[in-house]
Amino acid sequence: MNELTVFYDERCELCRRCRDWLRRQPTFVALSFIPLQSPLLEKRYPFLAAYRPEQEILVVSDTGGIYRGGDAWLMCLWATRTYREWSLRLAAPLLYPLIRKFVTLVSQHRLSFSSLLTRDDEADIAAGIEAHAEVFCEEHCVNEPPRTI
Numbered sequence: 001m002n003e004l005t006v007f008y009d010e011r012c013e014l015c016r017r018c019r020d021w022l023r024r025q026p027t028f029v030a031l032s033f034i035p036l037q038s039p040l041l042e043k044r045y046p047f048l049a050a051y052r053p054e055q056e057i058l059v060v061s062d063t064g065g066i067y068r069g070g071d072a073w074l075m076c077l078w079a080t081r082t083y084r085e086w087s088l089r090l091a092a093p094l095l096y097p098l099i100r101k102f103v104t105l106v107s108q109h110r111l112s113f114s115s116l117l118t119r120d121d122e123a124d125i126a127a128g129i130e131a132h133a134e135v136f137c138e139e140h141c142v143n144e145p146p147r148t149i
């Protein structure tokens with residue numbers, strides 16, 4: 001494998017920042033980035049729509065591998081020199097389900113996170129985090145006491 005192509009939403013601040021961070025990383029495997037809004041996308045990758053790349057990160061390797069969500073993030077980390085070891089650790093059986101869940105949650109709420117990233121005023125950011133945290137916890141937090149063993 002010589003190259004991974006990462007598809008991202010150019011309109012999403014979080015997606016752009018993740019792309020920029022990945023671009024700055026030294027890599028073992030080349031990373032190229034294509035926005036979902038590219039006019040060449042359908043022509044060059046006609047099969048892509050079936051994987052719903054607008055919902056979660058999607059990565060395609062030059063050998064034909066297709067990775068989505070948590071698998072795609074792990075592949076991006078695996079491509080980097082600094083984070084390859086972490087990608088292997090996170091892919092371990094105990095951590096892998098957590099990574100998949102985490103990436104799914106971030107993907108589902110990426111536009112909310114993006115709106116926070118575009119704010120300048122610290123009080124405004126804090127208010128936005130608090131508002132988003134309440135909605136997020138209503139949907140995903142468990143309010144049960146911890147179990148004892």
